[in-house]
Amino acid sequence: MEQATKWPMPALTDEEKRILQGEEGTVKQKCMQYLVELCRISGADKLVDLDGTCDMHTPGFNLNQYIGFTYDELAEFVAQGGRFKVPTFANKSPFYEEAPIHGWEQCNICSYRNPALRHDDPAFHEKALHKEEMDLLKKMGMITTHSCANYLTMSYLPSVGAQCAWFESSQMPYCNATLGARTNIDGSLATAILGKAPHYGMRVTENRYGTILVKTDRLIHTDMEFDVYGFAVGEACDVEVPVVTGTTRPTTTQYQKFNSACQTGGAVSMYHMPGFTPEAPTIEFATGGKPFVREVMIDDSILRKTYEGLNYHKTDKVDMVYLGCPHLNIVDLMLLTRKLEGKKCKIPLWIMTAPWLYNHARDLGYVDIFKAAGATLMSGACLAAMGAVPEGVDCIAVDTAKQAQYITGCYADEGDFLQVCYGTQDDCIDAALTGTWHGEWR
Template sequence: MIFLTDDEQRMLQGEKGHIPRLCLQYLVEMAEVAGAEKLVDLDGTGDFHTPLTAAIPQYEFPLEELEQLVASGATFKIPTFANKSPFYELTPMHGWEHCHMLTYGKNAHDDPCFHENAMHEEYYTLYRKMGMMTTHSCVSYLTASYLPTIGQHCSWNESSAIPYCNAVLGARTNIDGSFATCFLGKAVYYDMHVTENRYATVLVETERLIKSDLEWDVFGFAVGEECGLAIPCLTGTAKPTTTQLCKLNSSMNTGGAVRMYHIPGSTPEALTLEMAFGNKSPRQVIMIDEDDLKKTYDTLNYHTSDVVDMVYLGCPHLNIVDLMLLARKLEGRKCKIPFWIMSTPWLYDVAKNLGYVRIFEAAGAHLMTGTCMAAMGGVPTGVKNIAVDSAKQSYYITGCYPDDSLQVCYGSQDNCIDAALTGRWRGEWK
C-alpha cells in the first residue's frame, strides 16, 4: 500500500489537471509493482528516452495535449536531459548523409525527408520550452556540464548511465527516467534510492590486473553475468578512467543488471572495503579468472570469417578525449572499409572546430551523433561482418538483426582500427 501526501492525493484526483494525474497514476502503478510505500521528491537531475511521453501505451498522451501543457507554462521540475531514442529507425543527427542503408528495407537514412521526419522536431521544440536540454545521448551526463552530487535523488535511464549515477557520482537513481518523473519531480522510493540497498553483497576478485579499455569491458560483462542484480565490490583493478568507467557500466548492465557497484578507493561510497559492505561480510565471493575472461571474450565474438566489411565505434558514445585520441591514430592513414564513429551531438561542432572531423573524413571515416547501430534498424547493404570494441554493442546488434546472420568481430579499439585499414580481423585475447 503506497502512502501519498495530501498534495499527491489531490493530484491523483485530477485537481491539478489531466497530465499530472496521468503521470502520478503511472508512478503509483510502478510503486505497486515494486512494493514501494511512498514516492521521493527529486533534487538531482533526470533524463528519459524521447520523443514519447511514456514507455507504457496507456500512459502516453498525444502531441496536442503536450502543446496545451506547454502553453500553460508548465516546465520540468528538475534539470532534464534527452537520452537518445531507443526506437528503431532512429537516424543520426550528424553524419546521416553517409548512412547508405535502409531501415528494415523501408526508409533510407540518407534521405533528407526521412531524416527530417525522424527527428520529431515538434516534440523537441515543446520539450525545450519545458526546460529539457536536448543532449540526445546515452552518455548525456558527459556533456551535460551539470551533474548531481552525492546523495541526490535522480531519475535516469540507459544501461551505462544508471551505474554512473549510482556508483561513480554517488547520486541515486533507478532505471526509471521518464516524462512523469521529470515533470512531477518525483520517483518511486525503492531500490537504489534507499541507503540500505546500496551496500555491496558480493566481493569480486580477479587474477588479472584490469587496466586496459578492453579488459574493463570484458571484465564488466563477466561480472554482470555472475552477479545479475546483486551489487558487487570490485577488487584487483587499476584506477579506471572515465572511458573505462563507461565501458564497465555498459557491459555490467548488459551481461547482467548491475546498476550499482563499488571500487574501494575509487567510488565515493566505498573509500574502504568495509564501507562498501556497510561493515558486514560478503554474502558471496566470486573469482573472475583468466578462463572466465577468455570465455567472455569468445562469447562476444560471433564470426567465422576474418574478412571485415565495416567498423563501428561509439557505444557508449565517445567523449571528447576518445575523439582526440582516435584522431591521432587515424591521421595520415586511409580506411579500406566503411568506418563509423558515434558520439553525442553536443560534441560534433567541438570535434569539427578542433580538426577531428577533417582528420576522420580524410581517413575515410565518418563522425556521426545521436544514435547507435543497434537502434538504426539495419546495416549498410553488403555488410555481413562488422567489427566493434563494445561488449554492449556486440550483444545487442546481433539480436537486432537475427534474419541477416550478421557476424561480429569484437576486440580492442586498436584491433578495430587495424580492421578498418586492412579489411581483416586480427584481434585476439592476450
C-alpha cells in the same frame, strides 16, 4: 485493480493525493497514476522528491501502453505554464527512428530494415527528428543532449546522494556507482513533470551496500579488459551490488566501458570499486560493515571465455568497423585522430559520439582528419538502436561488449548472417585499415 488485496498502495502525501484526484489537471494526474502504478509493481512504499536530474527517451509522449498524452494535451499544459520540475536531458536521438544527428547523409541504413525508410534520405531524416514534439518538450525544459552517454555533455552532474530518474541502461551505474547519485531505470515525462519517483531499489541506502566480493587474478587496466571484466561481473552478479577489486583507477573511458558492459552482461545498477568510487573509500564502507553473501573469482579463463562469447564470426574478412558504444568522449576522439591521421581506411569506419561533442570535434579539426582517413564521425545514434547495419555488411568489427551483444539480435531470423568481431580499439583500427581481423585475447 483495486480489488487486489496483495497489491498495496504507496503512502501518498496530501499534495500527491490531490494530484492523483486531478486537482492540478489531467497531465499531472496521468503522471501520478503512472507513478502510483510503478510503486505498486515495485513494492515502493512512497514517492521521493527528486533533487538531481532526469534523463529520458524522447519524445516519450506515452508513459506505457495505457497512459499517454496527445500533442494537444501537452501543448495546453505548456501554454498554462507547465514545465519540468527538475533539469531533464534527452538520451539518444528521438524514437523510434533514432536517426544520427550528425553524419546521417552517409548513413546507408534502412531504418529497422524497412527499405522504404532510409536514414540517408533527407525527408526521412527530417521526419525522424520529431521537431514538433521536441520543440514542445524544449519549452518544458528538455535539454537535447541526445546521447546514451549524455553525462559527457550535461555540464550539470548530480551531486553525491542526489535523487535522479535516469533511463539509459549504461547510465545506471554511471549515476549510482561512478557519481554516487541515486537512480533506478525510471526517467520519463512523469518523473520530470512531477519531480518524483518511486522509493525502492537504488534509492534506498540499505540496498546500495555491496553484497558480493568480486576478485580477479588479472590486473584489469586496459580499456578492453574493463569492458570484458564488466560483462563478466554483470553475468556473475546480475541485480546484486558487487564490490569489484583487481582494477587500476578507471579512466572516464574505462568507467564508460565497465558501466555499459556490466549493464549488458547483467543488470548491475550499482557497484563499488574500493578506493575509486565515491561510496567506497574502503571495503568496510562499501558493505556497510556487513559480511559478503558470497565471493566470485573471475579469473583469466573466465575473461577469455567472455571475450570469446562476444566474438561471433567464422570469417576474418571484415566489412565495416563501428566505434562509439557508448558514445566516445572528447579524449577518445583526440586519441583516434592520432591513430588515423595520415592513414587510409580500406573499409568503412564509423565513429559515434554525442552531438554536442561533435561540434567541439569539428572545431578542433577532428572531423577533417577522420574524413581524410576515410572514416566518418557521426553523433546521437547507434547501430543497434537503428536496428540494422549498413547495406552490404556481413561482418562488423566493434570494440564494445554492449554493441557486440545487441547487434546480432537485429538479425535473429537470418541465423549466423551477421558476424561480429570483438576486440580492442587498436584491433578495430587495424581491421579498418586492412579489411582483416587480427584480434585475439592476449
